[in-house]
Amino acid sequence: MTNLFEGYEPGRGPDEMFTTDGQVRPAYRGLHARMSAWDADTYVRRQDIADIETMNGGITFTVYNDESGTERIFPFSLVPRIIVPSEWRRLEAGLQQRVTALNRFLTDIYSDQHCLRDGVVPAELVLDHPAYRARMRGFTPPLGVYAHIAGIDLVRDADGVFKVLEDNLRTPSGVSYVIENRRTMLNTVPDLFPDGRVEPVDDYPERLSEMAVAVRPEGIPADQVRTVILTPGAYNSAYFEHSFLARQMGVELVEGRDLVVDNHRVYLRATSGLERVDVIYRRVDDDFLDPVEVLRDSMLGVAGLVGAYLAGNVTIVNAIGTGVADDKTTYRFVPDLIRYYLGEDAIIPNIETYTGWREDDLEFMVEHLEELVLKPSDGSGGYGIIVGPQASKETLDAARLRIREEPRKWIAQPTLEFSTIPSFNGERLEPRRADLRPFIVTGESSWVLPGGLTRVAATRESYIVNSSQGGGSKDTWILRAEPAAADGEA
């Protein structure tokens, strides 16, 4: 029998389970001991059970380029990411701090715009941003909360420090996988869990419901709040999650055609007639919420919804216009915003980022381009990226010219070597890069779901963890007690 860990060679970055000299880190000792009794067959048998359960649960996506409309499941790895309580408490505080500052920033740019006048963020960057909604100026949503639900992507860098990779403040998805992954783990590998020492994750729907009550429109009694989830429909790739959250919260899942606005109030088309709706957790983008607003024929939206929102008769979660705060360029300024609004240093640092909006950044970008990764600020999905260390001299020279021409269209970051977690490759475990997306729910205060979605790359070489690139996910364990320190370790 071959041990799963035999021949495990750590990658270039740090490994979550092993130290550089090959010792198992304290958090992973119990898991490592238990999994060392496994061989490849054990792993495959357990994985099969997990996959069948996921398939039967309908936790699938459809492969559209396949004629038969084959359904697939997202790859799931049975080796969890484990975080010790002391580290998690720091992350928790850092995430609360960041979301608080971002909500203050959003309140500010849609009201007095102090931060623009004080030059913390360039005014044009905000006001000319395609996601800035001038119509929302002068309207402050209940409790001043814009990003009720945030997903902040983190990675652990070469120095072992968690850093923020990206903020997601529009309609961040993935939380259903956090809850389903835990369930799958408990059903297929209950023997891997340390006894009662992992933070549960299924409190999330309850927290969502409490938040919805907290941000309800004025004049609605707390025990009479009618919340719905608005989905683009069953063909949306995140439909499973929309349906999952509706089930877990015990609220109705509606499409645009199920709602109607009359006299600036929103109603649901019920069998018994029309019923008032108070809070809408929408999973539809700003641009498709209300066809009246965008002068576009959207089948997804509800005519008059924005008017009802501005009249204060319905709360939309997340608020309209948050996209300006989770942009690649705005990201560069978030540590400054934390200092500006809260008078504190960022607990979780950013990845060093250079933007053409700042003179000093611009010079650094041009001079050090061969060491940096250059990204178009409005791009997504990896399009248009130039990796400095791998690019030819001609490419770099051309890129320098383009940066000089339109400096504001570019950002640059150092090449990032982030941490790996052991994952099964069919025969044994090998290191795969992984990120972490914790979820933060904000009503009266900010609550961080203990854990988050750990996304993992599809191959040993890959740096991309996105599911569209074949990436998978893992369960994330926040231990409830600090593990005993190893010999010779603090």
Next chain:
Amino acid sequence: MLARTAENLYWLGRYLERAEGVARLADVNLQASTEQLAGTATDAWEAVIATLGAQEAYDAAQARAMQARSQFQMTSDVVFQQQTSAPGDPPMPPLVSPEEFLIFSTQNPISLVSTIGIARSLARETREYLSREVFEEINRLYLTTSRASAQQALPALYANVKRSVAAILGMFDNTVVLSEGREWFRVGLFLERADMTARIIDAKYFVLLPTVQDVGGPIDRYQWMAVLRSASALEAFRKEHRGPVTGPRVVSMLMFDRNFPRSLAFSVAALRRHFERATRDTPDTRVIRAAREVALIELDLRAADADNLVFRGLHEFLDEFEVRLNAIDLALQEDIFRARPDGIEANAGSEESAG
């Protein structure tokens, strides 16, 4: 509750019942055709297609296959003019077998595979109303039937569908909370059941009417036993009737026996009961038309029973019965599921607002 979800649950009930019905009819038919008591196997399959009201779709599929065949023949005539040797000839496109059409065809909206596929889509869209157990069983049924092929033993496939639908209904009773949505599911289920039983009686009685000399003979008796099997009623019949299996007795049981769960009388009574529960909070303006149709269909059935209607005007009665079921369905769609909200234009609120 949300009107669209109510409608989806209603159709979920209808499609699950339909899937079970198709599996049951196909199963009984497989037995009959294997024993060669009901003409050729193809005749028997085509009779089932007629019973399910899929004749037009079947003819269309057949015509398409014919066309493909003749086009193929023309091209191959040109290509193979010089060399007529058989080994190199590509196979001719097959005609659609009735069995293939009824079980696997995705072009036939009421094939077993299509029906289960639709039921599963509906379950996805109403998942927040179903329990985890119910959704997963529907999903499992979908996954196993969509992977099934004609190469495997069909009786096992039918048995799986029947068992799975029975499991779903049991789980529904025991894991889904009492709610309006649950009642709409039942309304759809019993409406479809009444429809299916009416079709079985009508089709068997008039399409497969045996020749005069066969009446009372073994073939005749076998046919009526097959009718009972089609409605899962043979064992129930044996328990309730000591005497022989005859046409009038079978028809009477399938129509009027209030104790038999697949009879018209039972289905219609259940339909009314669940409809009343589903619409407890619905204003009369929305309910009244469907309620009237439901009451009428039940009264019609009682009147037919009182009239001792078995042979006289049976076909006309069943025709009228189908019309009434369609009227109920239409009233539900127009007045409840897709009603325009009272006094509000759909696009009201589009005028500029404060703020």
